[in-house]
Amino acid sequence: MDTLTLISLTIFSTLIFPGLLTLWIASMFSEWWVRKLLARTQRRMGPSYVGPLGILQPFADFLKLFIVKTEPNYRYGSVKLARIFGCLGIGALTTSLFLLPITPIRITFNFDVILLIYFLGVWVAVSELLMFTSLTNPFTIKGVSRFSSILAFAEPAFFTATIVPVYLASRVSGKEPVFSVSTTVENVWGLWVNPLTAIPMLLATIAALISIQSKLMFSPFNIPEAEQELIAGVGTEFSGPLLALFNFLHDADLYVLSLVITLVFLGGQHPFSGDLILGTLILIFKYLIVLTAITVIKSSFGRFRVEQGVSTVIKYSLIPALIALIFSIMIVSLI
């Protein structure tokens, strides 16, 4: 492939699909799905004014915050820093999509899962924390301390859980590139069919779902936001375009993390990998199942206290993920 094609494909992937534009549309749609479903479980209407079934409500909210509201000038904070870190977080999410098998240009090599961990875990989490702390407020600081306490366990739990299918798919199938996201997506369905590997897969999926819940500050882990108790916690000082950026970063994180679960744990387009239309439809169907599971957990619990949240992440996410990894190593040595 010549350099010009490579550059144009990279620009297209970064800006259009699956880059910023698709990321924005998919994030807003995911927000609508979560809000609507959550409202229905609580016998409320949910978004209903803009578009059919209120599907365009998150888009309208986003544009209103950006175009109509003004950006305050904070005495004790830096708006510019908050903007920069928010944009870096979105950049990191866009970049991690390049490692998933949905881009026109896909990066793959041995152990590429480490880069996924680096961009999706380290960059996004650090960007979020720095974005929050850019606008100082006692409530924000309290929220950030809570968020970092949760993240200290949720991030290792998520990536230990992610390594389980990557390790199993790589070792059981014996295909190259090893420890690669692409190899995992192609071979992960076989792990669910095998009763031996299905046990660690189930444990890892549960662990990943719980850690996503806590990374996204969804109930019962909405401790960093703690509405009423901490006003809006980490987001107390956000308003106007900055609030829109914060919401976009949060929704994009929800979209990419759910997509990683859909692809790495549930096999993405399988069993229609060869068919573009059917493959896409099954991918969307699986994605919606993951999103629904996250929403059901969110609607079923009240808010935990900080130490309850941390111990729940350890008990139901970190420990199952570690057990699943140890099981996987034992199974591979048996096979």
Place this chain on the structure above:
Amino acid sequence: MTLLNLDPWTATLFLSSVLLFSAFTMYLVYVLLSRRAGKTSSEYSEPYIGGEPANVVRSVDISVRSLFWGIVRGAGRRVYTFLRDQMHNGVLNDWGVYMITFVGLLALIALTYFMR
């Protein structure tokens, strides 16, 4: 779909440039969109602390003495409760002896510490 089988070093460099490019584009979109709403307010906005002025945070200053007593009381209370529950039998004389012993023990520890 184009598959790029790169070495880890080149892939990291490539993806890092994608990160910077997409972050820069997002920043540009942010500035262009938010500019429509007018410039940033020229007046400083105070942080929201439940309606209180910002200087209320200044008074929340924990002194070294408070920290010391907080820890000593927190830890000391557990020791005191443990000893009381284990040793005290309800007789008033014993209670006096117990208290003297306890305070004496604390004095001994303090003396040992400060006489070093």
